[in-house]
Amino acid sequence: xxxxxxxxxxxxxxxxxxxxxxxxxxxxxxxxxxxxxxxxxxxxxxxxxxxxxxxxxxxxxxxxxxxxxxxxxxxxxxxxxxxxxxxxxxxxxxxxxxxxxxxxxxxxxxxxxxxxxxxxxxxxxxxxxxxxxxxxxxxxxxxxxxxxxxxxxxxxxxxxxxxxxxxxxxxxxxxxxxxxxxxxxxxxxxxxxxxxxxxxxxxxxxxxxxxxxxxxxxxx
Numbered sequence: 451x452x453x454x455x456x457x458x459x460x461x462x463x464x465x466x467x468x469x470x471x472x473x474x475x476x477x478x479x480x481x482x483x484x485x486x487x488x489x490x491x492x493x494x495x496x497x498x499x500x501x502x503x504x505x506x507x508x509x510x511x512x513x514x515x516x517x518x519x520x521x522x523x524x525x526x527x528x529x530x531x532x533x534x535x536x537x538x539x540x541x542x543x544x545x546x547x548x549x550x551x552x553x554x555x556x557x558x559x560x561x562x563x564x565x566x567x568x569x570x571x572x573x574x575x576x577x578x579x580x581x582x583x584x585x586x587x588x589x590x591x592x593x594x595x596x597x598x599x600x601x602x603x604x605x606x607x608x609x610x611x612x613x614x615x616x617x618x619x620x621x622x623x624x625x626x627x628x629x630x631x632x633x634x635x636x637x638x639x640x641x642x643x644x645x646x647x648x649x650x651x652x653x654x655x656x657x658x659x660x661x662x663x664x665x666x667x668x669x670x
Contacts (some may be wrong), residue, residue: 542594543567544652546630546657550583553650553659554590557627561585568617573652577609577618590626592650598631601640610670625670630657 499505516578547566554561561583568582581592592611610627614620617622628648631638639649646668649660 470481476512542630542632544594545632545652546592546594547581549657551591552589553649553657554583554626557648557659559585559588559590561588561590570616572616575612577612577614577616580610584620584623587622588624588626589620590628590648592630594630596631596641597633597635598629598638600638600641602631603629603645603647604609606647607645612669626667627670628659647661 451660479560502507509510527620537557543566548619550564551561562585563583565582565584566580568579570577579591579595583590583592591606592608593602593609606629607629610625613625627646628650629642632652634649639651642649643661646666648665648667650657
C-alpha cells in the first residue's frame with residue numbers, strides 16, 4: 451500500500467532542493483569569485499612584470515648611453531694623456547740632447563754625432579731611438595722618459611737586444627745604453643745601473659750621468 455504524498459512532503463522536498471541549489475549556487479559564486487580574483491592577480495602580476503621589464507629596458511638603455519659617454523670620455527682622456535706624455539718625452543729629449551756628446555766624452559766614449567729620434571723600418575723590424583750618439587766604432591742609445599719606470603727599463607733592454615737587427619750597418623759597433631728621466635720611480639736608477647745602463651738625471655740647470663766611477667757598462 452503506497453503512502454500518500456502530502457503537501458507538506460512536497461514542501462519539504464522543495465525546501466531541501468532549494469537549499470541544495472542555494473549551496474551549489476553559493477559554491478559556484480565563490481569559485482567564480484576566486485577565479486576572478488586569481489585572474490585579477492595574474493593580470494596584476496603580468497602588469498608588474500611588464501612594468502619591471504620596461505624599467506629594466508630603460509635602465510639598460512641608460513646604461514648603454516652612460517657607457518657610450520664613458521667610452522668617449524676615456525678616449526678623450528687617453529688621447530690627452532698620450533699627447534701630454536709625448537710632449538713631456540720631447541721635452542726630456544730636448545733637455546738631454548745638447549749634453550749627450552759632453553756627458554759621454556767625459557766617460558771616455560768619444561761620440562761625435564747625435565741623431566734625435568733615429569728611425570728604421572725594415573722587413574720584420576721597426577724601431578725608433580730617442581737619441582742616438584755615434585762615432586766610428588762606438589754608439590750610445592738613449593731612452594728618454596718624463597717618468598722612468600721598471601717597465602720602461604725592461605722594454606729598452608729588449609730594444610737594445612734587437613737594435614743591431616734593426617740597424618745592421620752598426621753591426622760592428624760597440625753599443626751602450628742609457629736611460630734618462632725627469633722623475634725616476636724609487637729604486638729604478640739602481641735597477642738600471644745593475645742592468646749595465648747609464649742613468650741620466652736632472653742636475654742644476656741641465657742633466658748629468660748619475661753612475662759612479664765603479665760602474666762598468668754592458669755593451670750590446
